[in-house]
Amino acid sequence: MPEADISKVEKNYYTDQPQKNEAFFLKGCNNYDWGFKNRLGRIFNCESGRTVMLAFDHGYFQGPTTGLERPDITILPLAPYADALMLTRGILRSLIPPSLAKATVLRASGGPSILKELSNEHIAMNMEDAVRVNACAVATQVFVGGENETQSVMNLTNLVDAGNRVGMPVLGVTAVGKDMVRDAKYIRLATRMCAELGAAVVKTYFVPEFETVTAACPVPIVIAGGRKLPELDALKMAYEAIQQGAAGVDMGRNIFQSEAPVAMIKAVRKVVHDNMKPEQAFELFLAHANLKRHKA
Numbered sequence: 001m002p003e004a005d006i007s008k009v010e011k012n013y014y015t016d017q018p019q020k021n022e023a024f025f026l027k028g029c030n031n032y033d034w035g036f037k038n039r040l041g042r043i044f045n046c047e048s049g050r051t052v053m054l055a056f057d058h059g060y061f062q063g064p065t066t067g068l069e070r071p072d073i074t075i076l077p078l079a080p081y082a083d084a085l086m087l088t089r090g091i092l093r094s095l096i097p098p099s100l101a102k103a104t105v106l107r108a109s110g111g112p113s114i115l116k117e118l119s120n121e122h123i124a125m126n127m128e129d130a131v132r133v134n135a136c137a138v139a140t141q142v143f144v145g146g147e148n149e150t151q152s153v154m155n156l157t158n159l160v161d162a163g164n165r166v167g168m169p170v171l172g173v174t175a176v177g178k179d180m181v182r183d184a185k186y187i188r189l190a191t192r193m194c195a196e197l198g199a200a201v202v203k204t205y206f207v208p209e210f211e212t213v214t215a216a217c218p219v220p221i222v223i224a225g226g227r228k229l230p231e232l233d234a235l236k237m238a239y240e241a242i243q244q245g246a247a248g249v250d251m252g253r254n255i256f257q258s259e260a261p262v263a264m265i266k267a268v269r270k271v272v273h274d275n276m277k278p279e280q281a282f283e284l285f286l287a288h289a290n291l292k293r294h295k296a
């Protein structure tokens, strides 16, 4: 029991200062509950409104991808520079120290390996487990136009229903099949579908006319890095995406397959959070990487 309030100091109710009622900083996310917003607020930096998410969930269908043969050796040194880690619960529990205070986005879908039809995914994780490991979001792919389009859409909507019950945001990932045209028209369709179906954040690929993609999507978009590019090109892509309305990157290979991954993630951070021009960020990359310019 607290003791009785017998202070002689006059109480101050600050009656001249109305209580603030600020909108949540992420677009389209103002009407969620406290826990839901708190999770998003751990993924996205509330100052810049953006995130550098480090994606290394590739093993869930690709096995030990180049650069991810030993995530304990290649990924853990990068973790301090990421705002959030996108990974599987298997790698989380086996290799990530619980003391690492980073937001996590858990891959929640799975099924086929690279040997089979990739769109034949199902939800492969119970929401209770995401809560148990204190995840900040869960992710599933939507294969718009793919062989199992409807199944993947139902994966998303089922995950959103389960997430809404416990305050867990869902990251909808637009998976683009090998034979699909990766252009603004397709990406607008796929990202908007993810948002309409309840994804709180959407991950997609950068394409020309990206500002129309971000404009047509009512929730934040983060871009995947895609296949490994020369570092300057990857920084230019991140810069263009941010300038055209992306709320960050969810980048994997262009960071962990870089010749100097720590230098690369530091450079990406500058582009994402500080609007640094890609050429300047590349100079930083070279300085931190101690590489010769022609090698990058």
Ligand code: R5P
Binding pocket: 055, 056, 057, 058, 086, 224, 225, 226, 227, 250, 251, 252, 253, 254
């Ligand atoms: C792909 O299936 C994985 O979910 C990755 O998270 C995603 O592709 C982003 O990684 P990257 O930047 O290597 O494309």
